[in-house]
Amino acid sequence: MQYGERVIERRHQGPDVEELQLRLAGFRGTVPDGDFGAGTELQVTKFQQDYMKMAQPTGVADRATLEAIDAFAEQYPINFQALRCTCGQCGGWGQGRFKGQYRAGQPKDEAFHRYEYPGIHRMLLWAVRAVFFYAPQHKFVITCGYRCAIHNQQKGRTSTNHHGKAIDLDVVMHPGHDKRDDMRCCNDVRGVLVERCHAQIGWTARNRKALEPADIAPTWIHYDVRCYEPKYLENRFFCQDLAGLNARREIRV
Ligand SMILES: [Zn+2]
Ligand SMILES: [Zn+2]
Structure with a gap:
């Protein structure tokens, strides 16, 4: 159906x-x-x-x-402009390269999978909407979405998490807040994701959304789907625009 x-x-x-x-x-x-x-x-x-x-x-x-x-x-619309890769060469969503290839010297684990997925995983973005809903006291910006292999090369970065499997969110600082307040806000939001969205801090459990711990991401929230089994990371789960994310269909029931 x-x-x-x-x-x-x-x-x-x-x-x-x-x-x-x-x-x-x-x-x-x-x-x-x-x-x-x-x-x-x-x-x-x-x-x-x-x-x-x-x-x-x-x-x-x-x-x-x-x-x-x-x-x-x-x-809760999502700004896809903010999610696109900014390498200037891939068009925003990688080039579909490196499927089944892993970073040299690393286990064949999704964390090291070099595949440039065709967009951002829809589950991540639908879950981000819930964060906006559950944490109305905060104002959010998406600071990082897709970063393809070229972008990684440009920046001397090796992590492939942002090949469509992760986004970074930032909480807009309230006037008068300092870094410590910012860190507390980010922890708050991680709490929301764990409590409401069934996310985990770190990458221990399979098939759960994962958050970078505060010692890696003190003043932002990195959120990814790299713990999911390959069958939940098939191309059809990824989107490149709001229409693809929403996949709106007429309700006829
Ligand atoms: Zn790119
Ligand atoms: Zn990140």
Whole structure:
């Protein structure tokens, strides 16, 4: 079933379930496996409780819920201009090179995978929307999105995390705040991501969104999907513009 063509609930399977799981990545969040189990139900329940303010959430993605998800997307647009690679040569989203190649001398682990993914992982951006929602006291800017292999070369950097698998967020400093306040804000936001979006600090667990710890990223928030299994990092999960992120479909239920 395509997204929008039926009410989605427990035990359903298919592309519409996968789409729902992606869109609710910031409300607890599970793996986009297209199989509606307890994890997906929790996502829907959290969204209904927190965003829709339902007193008695049902965990069933009915018409009202699907419409509210679209409204949520409208409310938090993402600036793709800020996400594009600035190397001046790749067009913004790498060149699709180095699939299945890993950094020399490193294990064949996603952290060292050199593939230039075709855009930014949609789950990351949907989860960022939830951060905007859950932390309205902060103003955010995306300070880093895509950095392709050429950009890495230009800057003498080796990490491949920003080949579509990561973004960096910054909290705009309030007037009169100093670096220590800034660090506290970033820790706050990491807390939101752990508590609300099921992220982890560091990269220990598989299939969870990951945050660089404060000693690596004191005054910004680095957020990535490098702990996901390859099946959750397929090309179809990546997007290059707002239309691709939202993948808006008519709701006909
Ligand atoms: Zn580039
Ligand atoms: Zn980063």
